[in-house]
Amino acid sequence: MGSWPWGRMADECDVHLVPIVSAEGCVYCRRFLADAPPGSAMTEGARLEELEQWLAARLSVPAELLYRRIEELVGRRISLSELEDPDLLLQRARGPRRAWDWDDW
Numbered sequence: 001m002g003s004w005p006w007g008r009m010a011d012e013c014d015v016h017l018v019p020i021v022s023a024e025g026c027v028y029c030r031r032f033l034a035d036a037p038p039g040s041a042m043t044e045g046a047r048l049e050e051l052e053q054w055l056a057a058r059l060s061v062p063a064e065l066l067y068r069r070i071e072e073l074v075g076r077r078i079s080l081s082e083l084e085d086p087d088l089l090l091q092r093a094r095g096p097r098r099a100w101d102w103d104d105w
């Protein structure tokens with residue numbers, strides 16, 4: 001999968017303010033992800049809010065887990081290069097749905 005644009009996992013969760021002591025990541029974030037509703041069941045506002053939170057925080061769970069969640073929130077597949085520019089990713093997620101990023105539909 002190559003190198004994760006956000007680098008190594010943080011030593012503390014920015015959301016829950018607990019130390020991250022293992023490669024599993026923040027236990028609260030993991031619990032949240034395990035129970036998180038599918039993107040299709042969330043309002044657009046809720047999806048964007050959660051997306052913004054993940055993008056603003058340092059990596060608190062294994063990258064693959066978060067990557068999947070972000071795709072769920074954005075509602076489409078994303079590329080790693082998009083993660084290098086979180087502002088643009090958010091902007092696209094917010095903007096009108098255009099054909100070029102909805103090729104799964």
Ligand SMILES: [Zn+2]
Nearest residue numbers: 013016026029
């Ligand atoms: Zn956390």
